[in-house]
Amino acid sequence: MKTIPQMFSSVAKLHAKRPAVVDGEKVVLYEILEKRIRTLALKLYRMGIRQGDRVALLLPNGLDFVTGYFGIAAVGAIVVPMNDHYQHTELLYFFDECGVSLLITSRDFAPICRQVLSVRKSPCQLFWAEDLPDACESDDPSSEDLNVDIAQETPVMYQFSSGSTGRPKRIGRTHKNLLFELDSLIQTLRITHEDRFLGVAPFSHVNGLMRSMMASLRAGAALYPLARFDRQAIAETVERNRISIFIGVPFMPSMLAKSHFRRRPDFSSLRLCMTASAPMPKKLNQQFYENFGIYVRQLYGSTETGTISANLGLRIEGSLDSVGTPIAGVEVEVFTEDGQIAKSGEIGEFAVKSEATIKSYDGLDEVNKEVFRDGYFLTGDLGKRDEEGLLYLVGRKKFFINKGGYKIDPYEIEEILESHPRVDEAVALGVPTPFGDEKVKAVIVLNGPCTEEEIVEYCRGKIADFKIPSLVEFRDSLPKSPTGKIRRTMLLPGV
């Protein structure tokens, strides 16, 4: 099994009579899904799509997305999954950047797609998902052979990673990359064909795509996609279908934990509830556990590397903040700034080596030299490994505060500040000095009376003197993104 289409065909044969996708009332067996995919692949082939062509997929989570993804891959073309919230300029940029020659979408998106295609210089065909054959009435396309021989090292999809260099970087992950990640996930999370996945994290993003849609279909499990985040729909889907795996983003379980349901939903079927892409707030994790009887575990990964680690520890209560240990076949090293391997508990940059990781960014030689070294991909994420081998993310490289040449991690200061009984939330920032370095500033939300002097005094002895804030500002609240991430840049001087 060398490619994604081969992988799916083999799973579909093995689990032919089992449900592959349950989209609302529509239950689609593996054998039917395979026919649907082959029918689409033939249609694409007849439209002139060949190996290496780029085909964009602009659809919400659902049966059509799954069919589109594997249909494009089956002709050897490259899938370009698009976020269905993208606007005109974004779509145009990504289409041009990838050289998209066909777009599979739904008529719901017709106005924006027509607008984009009308201004685009290169021609692009449109295929409406509504023209896909009904899953239950699919004819047998096996009489025609696509006769495609796909190399394992060629890209199967393009995704984008936002980075400090400005424009999003195009990432081409190969068949080999994806198969390696899927097999690692299945082995580490012990996924079987008995599992039932909730597919609510967007399939257009690496998290929902790999850890819900692809992992489910690789294992021969059943996938229950939801087109959008809807608390009641999630609760009903989990309860009614005895969902066993729910992998989302922290916003999802956080909102479920805060919600007022008419009666408490039964989540007892969940054996794994995990989040990735951002830290899961501890208080809301505890609330989620109190409401639903399961803790949210953290996963860590990136678009370049796929999944890196997962927290599957037995003593989860004591390590809710950890992103766990590397998944099967993935090597993680923590490097200090001078390139040495960090000691236990010492903060450094996470570097990843695995066959799921891309080898380079297309056409970005300078960036490649910086981030691909000695077989490792340097993630730009700062973290530490404790004595038990658990990984903890503590920040991004760019958030260092430079105090007289000392690089201070703001999260270390924040941890101390937040342990003060009167402090609800705290952010540490670097404020530029006339001497070219920075002084440490703390922006704090209090839950009771406290003075600046008390804060500074509290830090003494707990952290090195050069890390103690020299400026303290009290605020009623901190600026946050809709997903709860603190907007640090909005706290910088002059903003």
Add this chain to the structure above:
Amino acid sequence: MEKELPLEVERKIIRILISDLEIDPAILSTANSNTPLLGRGIGLNSVETLTLVAGIEETFHIQIDDADLTAELFTTLGTLTEFVLEKITDRKNGSTGADGL
């Protein structure tokens, strides 16, 4: 129990917009029942509307179905206030609205 007045509900929603969504109070200082919540009004996106709804549920002790969260509901602060008032009345009358969760 005393009846919630539209203006009180409106004021509490504004408070949620400030505290939970970090909307600049200066932007909301001129808000009234005709202020649009989406687009060129306050400019909430889909995730922010959910955060607002969670805050409303907590403040008014009501349940809101995500299926009811249409763009029409967020047309203006007034349309949302009216909806919240209906939910409060339902709660006081002991009606839970739709079945299920």
